[in-house]
Amino acid sequence: MDSILLNPPISSLKLPSKLTTYTFSSQSLFKPSTVVNSKTVQFPVLISATLQNQEEKQSEIVEAETQFEDYNQDESYGEVSKILASRKASDPDDDGDGTRVRMEYLIEWKDDHAPTWVPSEYIADDVIAEYETPWWMAARKADESALKELIDGDYGRDVNAVDDDGRTALLFVAGLGSEPCVRILAEAGADLDYRDKSGGLTALHMAAGYVRPGVVKVLVESGADPEVEDDRGRTPLELARDILKVTPKMQFVKRLGLESVINILEGEIFEYAEVQEIMERRGKGDKLEYLIKWKDGGDNEWVKAGFVAEDLVKDFEAGLEYGVAECILDSKELEGKKEYLVKWTDIDEATWEPEENVDPILIQVFEEGKQQKEIIS
Numbered sequence: 480m481d482s483i484l485l486n487p488p489i490s491s492l493k494l495p496s497k498l499t500t501y502t503f504s505s506q507s508l509f510k511p512s513t514v515v516n517s518k519t520v521q522f523p524v525l526i527s528a529t530l531q532n533q534e535e536k537q538s539e540i541v542e543a544e545t546q547f548e549d550y551n552q553d554e555s556y557g558e559v560s561k562i563l564a565s566r567k568a569s570d571p572d573d574d575g576d577g578t579r580v581r582m583e584y585l586i587e588w589k590d591d592h593a594p595t596w597v598p599s600e601y602i603a604d605d606v607i608a609e610y611e612t613p614w615w616m617a618a619r620k621a622d623e624s625a626l627k628e629l630i631d632g633d634y635g636r637d638v639n640a641v642d643d644d645g646r647t648a649l650l651f652v653a654g655l656g657s658e659p660c661v662r663i664l665a666e667a668g669a670d671l672d673y674r675d676k677s678g679g680l681t682a683l684h685m686a687a688g689y690v691r692p693g694v695v696k697v698l699v700e701s702g703a704d705p706e707v708e709d710d711r712g713r714t715p716l717e718l719a720r721d722i723l724k725v726t727p728k729m730q731f732v733k734r735l736g737l738e739s740v741i742n743i744l745e746g747e748i749f750e751y752a753e754v755q756e757i758m759e760r761r762g763k764g765d766k767l768e769y770l771i772k773w774k775d776g777g778d779n780e781w782v783k784a785g786f787v788a789e790d791l792v793k794d795f796e797a798g799l800e801y802g803v804a805e806c807i808l809d810s811k812e813l814e815g816k817k818e819y820l821v822k823w824t825d826i827d828e829a830t831w832e833p834e835e836n837v838d839p840i841l842i843q844v845f846e847e848g849k850q851q852k853e854i855i856s
Contacts, residue, residue, distance in 0.1 A: 549595065549596045556586075556588055556590075556592055556595070557588045557589050557590030557592055558588065558589045558590070559586055559587075559588065559589070559602070559603070559606055560586075560587040560588055560589045561586075561587050561606075561609075561610070562584045562585065562586060562587070562602075562606065562607070562609075562610040563584075563585040563586070563587050563594055564584070564585040564635050564636060564637070565582055565583070565584050565585070565610070565611075565636055565637040565640055566582070566583050566584075566585075566596070566637045567581075567582060567583075567637050567639055567640060567641065568581055568582070568583050568598075581598060581599055581600070582598075582599045582637075582640060582641075583596050583597060583598050583599065584596070584597055584599065584602060584607070584610065585597075586602070611640075613625065613629060614626075614629055614636065614640070614648065615642060615648070617629060617648075618648035618651040618652060618660075619651055619655075621651070621652045621655040621656075621657035621660045622660075623657065623659045623660050623663065626648070626652075626660055626663050626664070627663050630663065630667045638664050638667045638668055638669045639668075639669060639670050639673065641676075644675070644676065644677060645675050645676025645677065646675045646676075646677075647669065647670070647673055647675075648660075648664060648669070649661065649664045649665075649669045649670070649671070649673070649682045650673070650675055650680070650681075650682055650685050652664065652694075653682035653683070653685040653686045653689075653691065653694050653698065654685040654686070654688075654689045654691070655689075655691075656686070656689065656691035656693065656694055657694070658693045658694055658697050661682070661694050661697045661698060661701075662697060662701070665697070665698075665701040665702075671683075671698060671701060671702060671703040671704070672703060672704045672707050674707065674709070678709055678710050678711075679708070679709040679710035679711075680709050681703070681704075681707050681709070681715070682694075682698055682703060683695060683698050683699070683703050683704075683705060683707070683715040683744075684709055684713075684715050684718055686698060686715070686740070687715040687716070687718050687719040687722075687740050687744070688715075688718055688719070688722065690722075690733055690736035690737055690740060691736075691740075692736055692739035692740045692743060695715070695740050695743050695744065696743050699743065699744070699747045705744050705747050705748050706748065714744075715740075715744060716741060716744040716745065716748065719737050719740045719741050719744065720741060722737060723737040723738065723741065753773070753774035753775065754771055754772070754773065754774065754791060755772045755773060755774040756772050757769045757770065757771060757772075757787075757791060757792070757794075757795040758770040758771070758772050758779060760795070761781070767783070767784040768781045768782060768783055768784060769781070769782050769784060769787050769792065769795065770782075771787070804821050804822070804823060804824070804837070804838060804841055805822045805823060805824045806821075806822050806841065806844075806845070807819045807820065807821055807822070807837070807841050807842065807844075807845035808820040808821070808822050808829055810845065810849075811831070816833060816834065817833075817834045818831045818832060818833055818834065819831070819832055819834065819837050819841075819842065819845070820832075821837060821841075
């Protein structure tokens with residue numbers, strides 16, 4: 480019988496069950512020789528603390544939002560004293576095909592009128608600039624103390640505020656590589672998976688693209704989703720692989736940084752699992768997928784061809800029959816080539832297989848056992 484082992488412990492992984500200018504490469508991705516599987520979060524203590532801080536900050540914002548009234552165009556207001564807080568609000572887009580983001584500000588009036596939430600379009604540009612400029616300067620300079628002071632001031636600031644290009648402070652500090660600033664914003668309730676408007680990039684994309692492994696680690700520890708895709712369909716991991724592919728070998732530091740980013744993201748996303756067999760295929764080109772049967776009994780899953788080990792695909796396309804080996808019973812040498820008598824878990828009859836079709840780990844176990852027997856005898 481033409482058979483091949485499909486359960487080497489390192490050849491397959493399991494599929495998931497479920498600042499200013501961007502200069503990332505647009506080349507095609509590396510095709511990993513593995514299949515992948517989402518892991519459970521590895522940092523429950525840190526994420527729990529972060530989420531608690533986010534919830535506390537959110538409750539403060541909600542309290543501020545409910546404590547004060549919204550702007551009424553028919554009502555008479557006095558002169559603006561200053562802006563106390565900000566919040567983001569989304570309205571239907573003018574052409575109905577999406578949403579546009581606008582800001583609202585909590586205005587303190589010079590008369591006795593209670594503070595009021597006012598849409599940005601009704602506020603003078605210089606008043607908004609006086610409030611917003613320190614925030615964006617702190618973000619673009621990754622100024623840790625300034626960010627913290629602004630977040631803690633007055634009734635609180637919307638840390639998810641967006642600039643004219645649809646980017647948040649977190650995107651800036653992630654690209655700049657500031658781990659302290661990323662932590663401050665994450666603890667203050669920043670949207671870790673927010674996608675910018677010019678390419679769908681998240682903070683993880685920024686950190687990966689600008690080769691900031693420390694920030695990548697902080698973001699995943701804080702709960703950022705490493706599988707969010709940009710507008711080109713690339714996850715942060717795929718983006719890092721893409722850039723590594725086109726980075727010249729003489730740029731050692733950059734390549735080492737990218738490899739570190741890749742290792743962190745792989746450690747967060749992937750876990751090893753053994754493939755029993757490839758069942759079917761469907762689609763063509765970029766849409767090509769294989770139906771994978773897992774040895775651990777998990778549900779069969781359709782896996783993108785780019786994530787399936789090349790040797791597994793090659794064997795399936797060649798029409799080789801799959802089998803799951805239990806152990807090796809015997810060996811022999813025929814015309815200078817070794818063969819092994821393999822016992823299968825799903826077939827009663829053991830069969831002789833050439834060495835190249837047998838799991839090297841099983842061969843090692845068999846040979847070591849054989850040597851021990853010879854020593855004893």
